[in-house]
Amino acid sequence: MNSGKTMTTGCHFSHKHILGIEHLSAEHIDHILQTAESFKEISGRSIKKVPTLRGRTIVNLFFEPSTRTRLSFEIAAKRMSADTFNISASTSSATKGETLIDTARNISAMHPDIIIIRHSCSGTPEMLTRYVRASVINAGDGTHEHPSQGLLDMMTVREHKGRLDGLKVTIIGDILHSRVAHSDIIGFTRMGSRVFVYGPATLIPVGLEKLGAVVCGSLEEAVRDADVVMTLRIQKERQSDPLLPTFREYAQNYGVTREVMALARNDALVMHPGPINRGVELMPDVADSSQSVILDQATNGVAVRMALLYLVMGNT
């Protein structure tokens, strides 16, 4: 391994699985981000390949459709020379009535080193760890967590702001159904940021304050003096109608426009986990503004995932 040499923390990374940011201490988050930062330059080379995970078997087990997350993990794995295998729900034995546990145990019997799983049921990745020998990485489970997204968000903010502590991070949208919001609230709070959330009242879960988030009463309160403004995708496919305003109503009341961004700090970052519904939760001119770091998020996603694959394999 000719990357990651520059680790300066003496942190011992002991996580075999990455199930949620909730299980990661500030020190471990910092260690992951430092590792990711050291891996980032590999993707800028013309020969984007290091032999670190050669001969490792990594299975992408996706029970929900995904382009960017699956691709990001697959790119991360191949740039470290691992062998990758994609299984998607539509082609899986799930359609033949097999239980998820049997599917997982069967895959496990083929000796994968890492299973990356996305599933619509919260808790599935954790359950899996009881049945497989491989490391399990949660690539999104129900409304629970999406830890690699939370980590790439933190990496992106730290890259631009130089720090995470003392920042005002605002998340706007459907907090209730968002595993991204959940991971971000826990992660940013743990790293010393203050997280403010705002959205339709029906889409703000009760008890969010326990995670350290401040629930705001207005868009202005949420965005004023923010260092980061993150909008969430309105997930049409994930919720029943009654909870959700129409797209037009949503854009009018919760959509982030230039005017809204004017309330934030001048150097505030615009973020979005994607895919964007342009003109609904985020206006095109804001998404494409110089404050937007949405594409940095995608770039850093590969680096964070390289770091996670590297670290769960027992390398520190």
Add this chain to the structure above:
Amino acid sequence: MNSGKTMTTGCHFSHKHILGIEHLSAEHIDHILQTAESFKEISGRSIKKVPTLRGRTIVNLFFEPSTRTRLSFEIAAKRMSADTFNISASTSSATKGETLIDTARNISAMHPDIIIIRHSCSGTPEMLTRYVRASVINAGDGTHEHPSQGLLDMMTVREHKGRLDGLKVTIIGDILHSRVAHSDIIGFTRMGSRVFVYGPATLIPVGLEKLGAVVCGSLEEAVRDADVVMTLRIQKERQSDPLLPTFREYAQNYGVTREVMALARNDALVMHPGPINRGVELMPDVADSSQSVILDQATNGVAVRMALLYLVMGNT
């Protein structure tokens, strides 16, 4: 090649294609199993990779959905450093009205070394051999054969019992539609086991005795003193209603319970080709008992497939 060196038989393996166990002599089956046994340890290494098939092109051409078989072949191929390519029916030119022969000849013109095919029509892999230059491996054709499954079943039994000759191997279920049963009956019989079958009368093909199998009149007759009890999946998607009892009736009359297993030898193995309908053909406590070698079947599947890929490439 730093594996497979330990071959002790002087067997000359001359098969370019693997179409069915029916074409394999006892000597060749033994040679495949020995080769698989020598490959098995590769999957236990941390760097699960040997250069044996580097630069070889292997195409998975699957006209039926599959998770485990496709994954098992793909893992086997990549652990031997081959390049693999997946084609599944839903995305293939089949939807554009091209004949299978034209699809195959077209793929053949791109110089694959091995084509692994699954198709709902019996005989398709054999037909393919007349049109392509590559080696063809049958990954399941209609109700005909699934030779790599038969071989991994034999490998698993031999691993646990130390031998295949003189064993009582019992297969319970829908024998009529099962290519697995077909391959197992031929293979185990050829290796000196006695194969007993039992299932709904409408699902036992006429003339099965010609293959060497004993058709039993009761579950007790089938299972009593068995060394191996293999249940088959009730394939809801593969048969028309009239032949099939309801799941509840099936479980009651043909499902393998602890009580049924008590009739077999104390050290009898429980096997299932998967995916399992838990509570239908096999009760959960039996599937998960210490007698169950179902996950060994999955593990050995990779080793058997490595052996097949290795041997059809002309290596002995």
Add this chain to the structure above:
Amino acid sequence: MNSGKTMTTGCHFSHKHILGIEHLSAEHIDHILQTAESFKEISGRSIKKVPTLRGRTIVNLFFEPSTRTRLSFEIAAKRMSADTFNISASTSSATKGETLIDTARNISAMHPDIIIIRHSCSGTPEMLTRYVRASVINAGDGTHEHPSQGLLDMMTVREHKGRLDGLKVTIIGDILHSRVAHSDIIGFTRMGSRVFVYGPATLIPVGLEKLGAVVCGSLEEAVRDADVVMTLRIQKERQSDPLLPTFREYAQNYGVTREVMALARNDALVMHPGPINRGVELMPDVADSSQSVILDQATNGVAVRMALLYLVMGNT
């Protein structure tokens, strides 16, 4: 790189993208074909692998179903040791309402070297070049162009005829909807062939003569003394009924039979971009005759795509 050494032209290949044959000079086409010819032997080796594109990231972004073109590009890429990633429309974020541009920019942020795109809208690949840093290769866009197909057709004819200039190349079928026909007309004309087209009047676009093609009034006029007879696939899925005769009518009036081929030169080549509707646009005995070079087209497709991947990466 131990292939492509034999380049004798001093041609400087300056194309970062391959969007259409329309952008390629005769000198550049010749350079691509020479490069492809030098790469062809790699696919005939037992170890079909050169290290040329090791560590390069190549994304297949297919918004239309494809077996052969996607497979051909993927084989080409892996034989040059690149890492490949497949994204197909059915599993992409397109289903989540993301714009194509956002999808492309997101992928671009993960640092692919080459994006190979197929899309049902003409002009999509060109549009993409404004939003991504990667090289873009058009794998078929709407009714516009399919440049790698045009190039492999030229390579195949040159291989058999020793030249392209002065040949009579006849294309029969639905010219209006065919991106293959478009690329071939431009390419063969540029290389000195005379291209004649024939088909149902409603399927011949107005103004085709401007591209240098001769629109014929009868099948006999089109085929007489032709050096090459290329039939196009009747694309049932791509056109509305009114324009199209029934398959039976089409076969009777435009289908290429032995009798039709008798009008062409004795050594005329039979070509088809596939997949073939046997008995509709092309009769089976003609498709399988000794004059048919349809499988050479598939073989040369891999070589041409290896050349394109090599050349857009800045290698000449």
